[in-house]
Amino acid sequence: xxxxxxxxxxxxxxxxxxxxxxxxxxxxxxxxxxxxxxxxxxxxxxxxxxxxxxxxxxxxxxxxxxxxxxxxxxxxxxxxxxxxxxxxxxxxxxxxxxxxxxxxxxxxxxxxxxxxxxx
Amino acid sequence: xxxxxxxxxxxxxxxxxxxxxxxxxxxxxxxxxxxxxxxxxxxxxxxxxxxxxxxxxxxxxxxxxxxxxxxxxxxxxxxxxxxxxxxxxxxxxxxxxxxxxxxxxxxxxxxxxxxxxxxxxxxxxxxxxxxxxxxxxxxxxxxxxxxxxxxxxxxxxxxxxxxxxxxxxxxxxxxxxxxxxxxxxxxxxxxxxxxxxxxxxxxxxxxxxxxxxxxxxxxxxxxxxxxxxxxxxxxxxxxxxxxxxxxxxxxxxxxxxxxxxxxxxxxxxxxxxxxxxxxxxxxxxxxxxxxxxxxxxxxxxxxxxxxxxxxxxxxxxxxxxxxxxxxxxxxxxxxxxxxxxxxxxxxxxxxxxxxxxxxxxxxxxxxxxxxxxxxxxxxxxxxxxxxxxxxxxxxxxxxxxxxxxxxxxxxxxxxxxxxxxxxxxxxxxxxxxxxxxxxxxxxxxxxxxxxxxxxxxxxxxxxxxx
Numbered sequence: 037x038x039x040x041x042x043x044x045x046x047x048x049x050x051x052x053x054x055x056x057x058x059x060x061x062x063x064x065x066x067x068x069x070x071x072x073x074x075x076x077x078x079x080x081x082x083x084x085x086x087x088x089x090x091x092x093x094x095x096x097x098x099x100x101x102x103x104x105x106x107x108x109x110x111x112x113x114x115x116x117x118x119x120x121x122x123x124x125x126x127x128x129x130x131x132x133x134x135x136x137x138x139x140x141x142x143x144x145x146x147x148x149x150x151x152x153x154x155x
Numbered sequence: 156x157x158x159x160x161x162x163x164x165x166x167x168x169x170x171x172x173x174x175x176x177x178x179x180x181x182x183x184x185x186x187x188x189x190x191x192x193x194x195x196x197x198x199x200x201x202x203x204x205x206x207x208x209x210x211x212x213x214x215x216x217x218x219x220x221x222x223x224x225x226x227x228x229x230x231x232x233x234x235x236x237x238x239x240x241x242x243x244x245x246x247x248x249x250x251x252x253x254x255x256x257x258x259x260x261x262x263x264x265x266x267x268x269x270x271x272x273x274x275x276x277x278x279x280x281x282x283x284x285x286x287x288x289x290x291x292x293x294x295x296x297x298x299x300x301x302x303x304x305x306x307x308x309x310x311x312x313x314x315x316x317x318x319x320x321x322x323x324x325x326x327x328x329x330x331x332x333x334x335x336x337x338x339x340x341x342x343x344x345x346x347x348x349x350x351x352x353x354x355x356x357x358x359x360x361x362x363x364x365x366x367x368x369x370x371x372x373x374x375x376x377x378x379x380x381x382x383x384x385x386x387x388x389x390x391x392x393x394x395x396x397x398x399x400x401x402x403x404x405x406x407x408x409x410x411x412x413x414x415x416x417x418x419x420x421x422x423x424x425x426x427x428x429x430x431x432x433x434x435x436x437x438x439x440x441x442x443x444x445x446x447x448x449x450x451x452x453x454x455x456x457x458x459x460x461x462x463x464x465x466x467x468x469x470x471x472x473x474x475x476x477x478x479x480x481x482x483x484x485x486x487x488x489x490x491x492x493x494x495x496x497x498x499x500x501x502x503x504x505x506x507x508x509x510x511x512x513x514x515x516x517x518x519x520x521x522x523x524x525x526x527x528x529x530x531x532x533x534x535x536x537x538x539x540x541x542x543x544x545x546x547x548x549x550x551x552x553x554x555x556x557x558x559x560x561x562x563x564x565x566x567x568x569x570x571x572x573x574x575x576x577x578x579x580x581x582x583x584x585x586x587x588x589x590x591x592x593x594x595x596x597x598x599x600x601x602x603x604x605x606x607x608x609x610x611x612x613x614x615x616x617x618x619x620x621x
Contacts, residue, residue, distance in 0.1 A: 049380055053425030056292035062423035089528045098429050102445055103419050109427045115529060119599040122516035122560040125525050134526040153378050
């Protein structure tokens with residue numbers, strides 16, 4: 037079995053939402069084959085580490101096996117959010133792609149969609 | 156089983172004005188009751204509307220009302236498409252009077268409009284009472300000017316307004332999902348404790364409330380998630396039956412797509428615990444929903460579960476948020492990053508010299524700014540580790556935009572920091588260009604919980620006459 041180390045972006049997509057200073061980011065695998073690798077490798081602790089430089093203090097992970105999706109809720113990830121952030125993206129709308137890029141996973145090639153640019 | 160068809164014409168204040176046209180065309184051909192919702196009322200949008208109303212008692216409803224309503228009103232009326240929207244904002248009565256004027260201009264003399272009021276807590280509670288309520292999100296209320304205080308109403312008052320037989324219902328602050336659940340309660344007579352059906356209706360509302368975000372917009376990622384004809388993305392339509400089963404589809408002859416993936420991304424948008432999404436009508440548990448593609452651009456969503464709602468309602472308190480001052484300047488070509496870094500350090504030093512007390516953020520766009528923090532620690536890290544950005548052997552060419560930002564209670568400070576970017580034209584590194592400055596007044600928000608009994612007795616659904 038050939039395995040690759042790839043950014044999470046190679047096997048999953050997602051969207052970020054905000055409420056106050058809290059961000060939620062969904063992570064949804066493209067292929068069923070990738071689901072167990074996502075569950076095993078993309079932990080709440082690893083996700084929290086991606087946002088520590090912004091001041092994040094806690095991360096909860098919710099599992100939605102029917103949807104082959106995880107929902108991460110990251111406290112204090114938005115440098116104050118739209119109320120107080122000095123970032124040009126106070127909502128943290130771009131942060132889904134920070135997560136998808138920073139987290140690396142090691143997966144068999146069949147976890148990637150056919151014709152993926154990462155193959 | 157008969158179905159109710161509910162389309163969405165806008166997902167935020169500023170959404171495309173021409174999106175609703177194809178939705179109304181599609182609804183007109185549907186065999187069943189038809190509704191068109193517009194969700195245009197973010198927390199800040201409402202606060203701005205309160206300010207507008209304070210200056211002019213006739214204002215305070217959506218400034219885009221004419222843009223959204225005028226193009227479709229005649230066709231909606233002719234085809235029995237009833238409109239439900241939170242365009243009422245801070246002044247639902249004013250919005251209703253404006254819609255009646257537009258109807259009269261269009262020769263629709265028999266158009267009827269109702270409003271829901273009672274979300275405005277300042278109408279019945281003192282500022283002191285509100286200040287004493289504990290905040291659950293956002294910033295504290297002590298010593299801040301309260302601009303607006305509005306409770307999130309649920310779907311029942313919207314159903315009550317529709318029961319008056321009107322063509323248009325305008326509300327202020329309700330949950331976004333209530334714009335969809337209200338018509339479903341009205342059509343199917345779902346009981347107040349029919350939790351699973353109310354949960355499905357809320358799910359439908361949550362999927363529709365952001366317009367194109369469920370039909371391929373805010374989704375496209377070329378090579379990974381391709382979306383046809385994003386420039387003419389079709390807005391969504393939910394087909395719901397009495398059992399609460401729903402199919403999400405979109406306006407005919409439009410771009411975009413409805414797929415398992417587009418629906419799942421929107422299902423989890425702004426959700427925290429998926430088993431416990433709180434609304435005034437029901438606690439939605441979407442952790443076990445099934446999302447199934449049954450035909451091209453048709454996705455069935457089932458399995459939402461409901462539980463009794465909390466005894467409190469959430470309310471948004473809008474407070475004076477001071478001033479945001481920003482300035483931007485671009486460096487391009489050979490050694491551009493080093494010149495941008497020098498500009499950033501000049502701005503920081505100048506703010507020190509001027510005695511600016513507030514934190515100043517200096518971004519360099521093109522060097523990972525938006526994913527970085529106020530002090531640029533990721534950029535600094537990259538410099539120290541394998542990528543020696545500013546001291547590479549050959550100068551790094553490229554295009555970088557420097558931005559400084561400060562928040563202050565004082566307009567003067569906001570302007571000062573912004574002006575420090577402007578001054579780089581003559582007093583900064585070589586060849587800075589394209590300065591833009593923004594000094595804007597802001598509203599901040601906090602959320603509080605308030606007992607239902609403090610709010611609901613004041614809620615009214617009433618028809619408005621020209």
